[in-house]
Amino acid sequence: MKEGTASDIRRSSYIDWGLLMELLYRHADGRSAFFSNRSDGNARNSEVAEKLIVAAGGRYQSRALLRQTHSSIIRDSAELSQDGEIGKGQLREPLEGDAIFVDEPRSVPIILVADCAPVVIFDSSSLCYVAIHAGWRGIYGGIIQGAIDRLRAAGSGELIGVVGPHAGICCYEFSSGDADIFSQKVGTNASVPLEGGAVALDIYGSISHLFQKSGVLLQSTRPPCTICDERYFSYRGGDLASRMALFVVGSDS
Numbered sequence: 001m002k003e004g005t006a007s008d009i010r011r012s013s014y015i016d017w018g019l020l021m022e023l024l025y026r027h028a029d030g031r032s033a034f035f036s037n038r039s040d041g042n043a044r045n046s047e048v049a050e051k052l053i054v055a056a057g058g059r060y061q062s063r064a065l066l067r068q069t070h071s072s073i074i075r076d077s078a079e080l081s082q083d084g085e086i087g088k089g090q091l092r093e094p095l096e097g098d099a100i101f102v103d104e105p106r107s108v109p110i111i112l113v114a115d116c117a118p119v120v121i122f123d124s125s126s127l128c129y130v131a132i133h134a135g136w137r138g139i140y141g142g143i144i145q146g147a148i149d150r151l152r153a154a155g156s157g158e159l160i161g162v163v164g165p166h167a168g169i170c171c172y173e174f175s176s177g178d179a180d181i182f183s184q185k186v187g188t189n190a191s192v193p194l195e196g197g198a199v200a201l202d203i204y205g206s207i208s209h210l211f212q213k214s215g216v217l218l219q220s221t222r223p224p225c226t227i228c229d230e231r232y233f234s235y236r237g238g239d240l241a242s243r244m245a246l247f248v249v250g251s252d253s
Helices: 046-055 136-141 143-153 176-186 203-214
Strands: 022-026 032-035 062-064 074-076 081-083 099-102 107-113 117-123 129-134 159-163 191-193 199-201 216-218 244-249
Touching: 022 117, 022 159, 046 244, 074 143, 099 107, 099 143, 107 117, 107 129, 117 143, 117 203, 117 244, 129 136, 129 143, 129 244, 136 143, 136 176, 136 203, 143 159, 143 203, 159 203, 176 191, 176 199, 176 203, 203 216
Parallel strands: 062 107, 074 099, 159 216
Antiparallel strands: 022 032, 032 244, 062 081, 099 129, 107 244, 117 129, 117 159, 191 199
16 A cells, blocks of 8 residues: 555544454545455444444445456446445345446445455546456456446546455465466466465456556555455455455545
8 A cells, every 4th residue: 555645544433443444545535445354343244344334434325235256247336226224124135246336425335355356446537436356257357457448438537446455476376277377368477486386376466467558557565465364354264254345435425
């Protein structure tokens, strides 16, 4: 995370709640991307998700939820909106998808991850952005480029990308043959040698390459690895049912 981009965030507002969620990025207009961790609880629990959003300063009318399937499907927040307070009322079944396009600041997108990469791409000249669940299948299927294209189609100016904690090159062991196929598809060498002849898949490097190729300004450095960093849930590490949440609080939430 670039220093100074979040210096004025109201951090005390969520520390007082006993939460240790991280501010990944805060845009100059106030849009802020947050990422929870293990100590904040399982974000699949609607009460946990509500607490995270409210503690971050969210004053929202609706939230956008997905049935994530490692696809390349991008949904508009308007078709996903669930009105009312999280955990209260009758909520419909979320639609399938792995990225949410948002152009309404009072809609809060929620992306759940546990080793896949939480990604946000902001349009710096409007209120539009896309929140993405980026695993290797989604990246291979074009979800990053699809999100960029969706923002460009909305008349975007400069795009700013942020990547949060995910399975890192220290631990994300992958089939060498599949890593080669992935690398060819993405257009960069995503295979990193590990001890004993194994290889790891470089998700961050792949996303960074796609950003650079499309003129997206990357505003984050290589993040921690969710597999070996105990602050995070990890599917590969045995946390099969628990997830962290990526969510964005709008400038007018």
